[in-house]
Amino acid sequence: MSWTIENYDRLLVALWEHIQLVGVGLAIALAIGLPLGVLSARRPGFALVVLLVSGALYTIPALAIFALLIPYLGLGFWPAIVALVAYALLIIIRNVATGLQEISPDILDAADGMGYGKWRRLFAIELPLALPVIIAGIRITVVTQVSVATVAAFINAGGLGDIIFQGITQDFGEKVVAGAVVTSALAILCDESLRRVELRLRANQAEHA
Amino acid sequence: MAQWISANPSIFIVALQNHLWLTGVALAAVLLIALPLGLLLTRHRGFANIAIAIVNILRTVPSLALLVIMLPLLGTGFLPSVVALTLYGLPALLLNTYTGLTEVDADIVEAARGQGFSDAQVMTRIEIPLALPVIFAGIRTAAVQIVSAATLAAFIGGGGLGELITAGMANFNFPQLIAGAVAVALLALAVEIAFAGIERLMTRQLRMGAS
Numbered sequence: 001m002s003w004t005i006e007n008y009d010r011l012l013v014a015l016w017e018h019i020q021l022v023g024v025g026l027a028i029a030l031a032i033g034l035p036l037g038v039l040s041a042r043r044p045g046f047a048l049v050v051l052l053v054s055g056a057l058y059t060i061p062a063l064a065i066f067a068l069l070i071p072y073l074g075l076g077f078w079p080a081i082v083a084l085v086a087y088a089l090l091i092i093i094r095n096v097a098t099g100l101q102e103i104s105p106d107i108l109d110a111a112d113g114m115g116y117g118k119w120r121r122l123f124a125i126e127l128p129l130a131l132p133v134i135i136a137g138i139r140i141t142v143v144t145q146v147s148v149a150t151v152a153a154f155i156n157a158g159g160l161g162d163i164i165f166q167g168i169t170q171d172f173g174e175k176v177v178a179g180a181v182v183t184s185a186l187a188i189l190c191d192e193s194l195r196r197v198e199l200r201l202r203a204n205q206a207e208h209a
Numbered sequence: 210m211a212q213w214i215s216a217n218p219s220i221f222i223v224a225l226q227n228h229l230w231l232t233g234v235a236l237a238a239v240l241l242i243a244l245p246l247g248l249l250l251t252r253h254r255g256f257a258n259i260a261i262a263i264v265n266i267l268r269t270v271p272s273l274a275l276l277v278i279m280l281p282l283l284g285t286g287f288l289p290s291v292v293a294l295t296l297y298g299l300p301a302l303l304l305n306t307y308t309g310l311t312e313v314d315a316d317i318v319e320a321a322r323g324q325g326f327s328d329a330q331v332m333t334r335i336e337i338p339l340a341l342p343v344i345f346a347g348i349r350t351a352a353v354q355i356v357s358a359a360t361l362a363a364f365i366g367g368g369g370l371g372e373l374i375t376a377g378m379a380n381f382n383f384p385q386l387i388a389g390a391v392a393v394a395l396l397a398l399a400v401e402i403a404f405a406g407i408e409r410l411m412t413r414q415l416r417m418g419a420s
Contacts, residue, residue: 062360147272
């Protein structure tokens, strides 16, 4: 434990870098995925194409995506972000589309009858009702991104993977384990807290229904 | 990329073989553990809740973390890689086996018992066939996860196509790096497409059997 105790500041820096990777990756993925998800819910043909492309991206191993980006984007933070966004898109688009499609047509008819416009209906009725499913998607996305961001250290993007790879190169077991345990703890913490948000939202909606 | 492979066919083939071997052994281990364990959990519901809580945590652990945690425990090479990959693929199949079996309609099971089916007959003729699509979806997820995570086995000396990527990076041999990356990407997509195809065939046959 001595390395961990003496170098907790290095672990904290790596943790902060890791959170930045996931945070920026998630924000960009949401900015792209939300509109594409809404569009997919409206047009099944478009949904098929988007889900096929993002599904293929999702299947490609993280290390391969990072390696393939090197000739085009080089090393560092932003190439890592590109890969993190590519991974997130499938789940965000799919869950936004599913969340919107699951809304009862009666509710939409009622909104139309009350004179809601297309956009007001989307923002005031549809998206809030789809929120638990969207949050469930964000939860899977964040856990995936915490995992993929670990491998991002391979292209010098920093984060907790950096501690792991340093430990492997130096043949220093404690450093490897410290990096791995903090990464896992981060993933489990994100998963559990987003699960609670999701459950609370569902409970609130059930109460109002 | 094709040039590098044709110039170094033996390195490429060894890496591919190692990758398939790692994936195959880990997937076989997942099947051997998850199927009976999932079945057992449906018979002991109290124990199932604890097991599922543990498996849900295991599912969240990043693949690289799971692999490198093996270093101090089992060292480097094939065995620690297979153990880590097995643990990585296990949750998907265990959860699907358990869910698939518990979701089988209780009325159908009752009806079968009423017709004089024994416990073993209910299990092999009713529960398992009806749960099969969900179980197979779990096998598919586990296979894709394992073939993908096996790329990272290179970091703990487990070999596989990831080694072309790490060695290519270390030696600034970009054709090798790209060859490894493209090969592993295509392999993962092929596994996904193959399992999706089998799944579609299976559900179609089940539907035909039902009608």
